[in-house]
Amino acid sequence: MTATQGNQAPIVIIGSGLSGYSLARELRKRDRDLPLMMITADDGASYSKPMLSTGFTKAKTADELAQAEAGAMAEQLNMELRTHTRVTGIDPEAHEVLIGDERLAYGKLVLAWGADVIRLPEAVSGCDRVCSINDLEDYRHFRTLVEGHRRVILLGAGLIGCEYANDLRNGGYEVTVVAPSTQVMPGLLPEPAADAVRQALEAEGVRFHxxxxxxxxxxxxxxxxxxxxxxxxxQGDVVVSAVGLRPRTELAAAGGLKVGHGIRTDRWLATSAPDIYALGDCAEVEGHVLMYVMPLMAGARALAATLTGEPTPVKWGAMPVMVKTPCCPTAVCPPAQSSDGHWDVQREGNSVKALYRDARGGLLGFAVTGDHVIEKQALSKEVPPVLAPAPEVAG
Ligand SMILES: Cc1cc2nc3c(=O)[nH]c(=O)nc-3n(C[C@H](O)[C@H](O)[C@H](O)COP(=O)(O)OP(=O)(O)OC[C@H]3O[C@@H](n4cnc5c(N)ncnc54)[C@H](O)[C@@H]3O)c2cc1C
Incomplete structure (x- = not known):
């Protein structure tokens, strides 16, 4: 059955990233026939975005990173899939999605349209040799730009900048990282752990400014x-701008939905508009914007249950993030921004164990590098959940 068969307006998912496809899979586990439609601005190929920053290490081109094409995904998930179709607005009152002049009815709408790269001023980003990599198409473009060249300048020393630095070195490129911060991964790693990662990257030949x-x-x-x-x-051949991502909120705000840093939702991933939900990088769930895979997978499972008649709040335990810098394996579970505590740090070479504790000694977060990475699971069990189970179940 296609999405529009029968009289029921479909569940419409906007976006074919990990969030969109994870939700579609979870829905299909529960209901094979529910009318389902996905609309996506890109070609709808299914791929794992984290693999973009290991492409050279694993010797994968953009085509090799694509796991399945849109047609195969639509068939497998028994849904209508509109590719190369950009949603231009939402009309919550009419329960319609706008695609230019076209209006498309939805029963329930899920915004899974991700995050945009933060663009540096035109004086930097306007040059043709500057690119950013946030999807498979960007990655394909980057691989074309860098083909036959050796020198890459990376702007940004955050998690993604560091991962690209390590990956490009593994691919044999000369890599220079430029960032206004005085340490790598500011805001994510305490200084000694950041220092260990930087030193390990330097030992691999990465230069830092x-x-x-x-x-x-x-x-x-x-x-x-x-x-x-x-x-x-x-001087370099290609410049990669990796200065961060910002949840896509403009269309939601224009449609009257509440937005903050992301599209605001409750624990059921419901936005401020009836029958509209947000999932993944674009969502701000009870104040948390977590642009990682684990939170969106847990969100997709809970939302699939909710959309099939079993209201289920998202439960987020401690979710450590692995930084893909194989020269200095790193895992971090950042403490909540509001938490009050201090870092206890042990360091031997590039092996750092940094524990963030409150006044009573309770563990609120951690960062481990090198030999201490194996302690990640055990430490995660001690850290409080990001979103504890909800006190009561909403309808
Ligand atoms: C290089 C890199 C490495 C990463 N590594 C890790 C990692 O190791 N571990 C980890 O947990 N996380 C990692 N992440 C983060 C993780 O990949 C993301 O959190 C996740 O992929 C986000 O998925 P998403 O579906 O929410 O968004 P996206 O993948 O951005 O998908 C958004 C979709 O919406 C579509 N879209 C956007 N606007 C519109 C519109 N107006 N109309 C129609 N369609 C639209 C897009 O075409 C796309 O299909 C990494 C991210 C990057 C960039």
């Missing part, structure tokens, strides 16, 4: 020239 910003990028004779705020000039 920390505490400086890229002011402009220009192209001369096929090369990128990056002007830094300290007066230095770097």
């Amino acid at each position: 920390l505490g400086v910003a890229a002011e402009s990028v220009s192209e001369e004779n096929g090369q990128a020239r990056v002007q830094l705020s300290d007066g230095a000039m770097l």
Whole structure:
């Protein structure tokens, strides 16, 4: 049965990333015939986004990272899938999605449209040799740009910047990282753990310019020239901007939904508009924006239950994040922003065990690198959940 067969307006999922497909799979485990439609701006290929930052280490091209094409996914999930179709608005009152002039009715709507890359000012991002990598299409473009070249300049020393640095070194590229922060992964790792990762990357040959910003990028004779705020000039072949992601909220806000840093939802992933839910990188669940795979998988399971008549709140335990820097394996479970505590740090070379404890000694978060990474599971059990079970079940 296709999505529009019968009289029932379908569940419409916007986005074919890990969130959209995880939800579709979870729904199909519960109901083979529920009318289901997915709309996506891209080609609908199913892929695992975390693999984008291990492409050179694992020697995978963009085509090899795609696990299944849209047609195969639509058939497997018994749903209508509209690819290369950008949703341009939502009309919660009419229960319709807008695609240009077209209006499409939904029974329930799930916004799983992810996050946008933060774009640096035009003086930096306007140059053709600058790119960012946030989906398979971007990755394909990057692989084309870098083909036959050796020097990559990475702007940003966050988790993704560090992962790309390690991956590109493994692929044989000369890598220079530029970031205004004075440590790598600021806000995610305490300084000693960040220091261990940076030193390990340096030992692999990655060069760092920390505490400086890229002011402009220009192209001369096929090369990128990056002007830094300290007066230095770097030359490279390709510049990758990896300065962060921001949940896509504009269309939701324009449709009258409440947004904060992401699209605001309760624990049932329900937005402020009836029958509209948000999942994955675009969602802010009770104040938490967690742009990682584990939270969206747990969200997809709970939401599939809710949408098939069994209201189920999301439960998020402690969810450690593995940083894919094989030169210095790292796992981190950041303490909640509001938590009050202090870091206890042990360090030997690149092996760091940093424990964030409250005044009574309770563990609120941790970061482990090198030999201490194996302790990640045990430590996670001691850390309080991100979202404890809900006190009562809503309808
Ligand atoms: C390089 C990299 C490495 C990562 N590594 C890890 C890791 O190791 N572990 C981890 O837990 N997390 C990792 N993450 C984060 C993780 O990959 C994301 O949290 C997750 O993939 C987000 O999935 P999503 O479906 O919510 O969003 P997306 O994958 O961004 O999907 C959004 C979808 O919405 C579609 N869309 C957007 N706007 C519209 C519109 N207006 N109309 C129609 N369709 C639209 C897009 O085409 C796309 O199909 C990594 C992220 C990156 C970028």
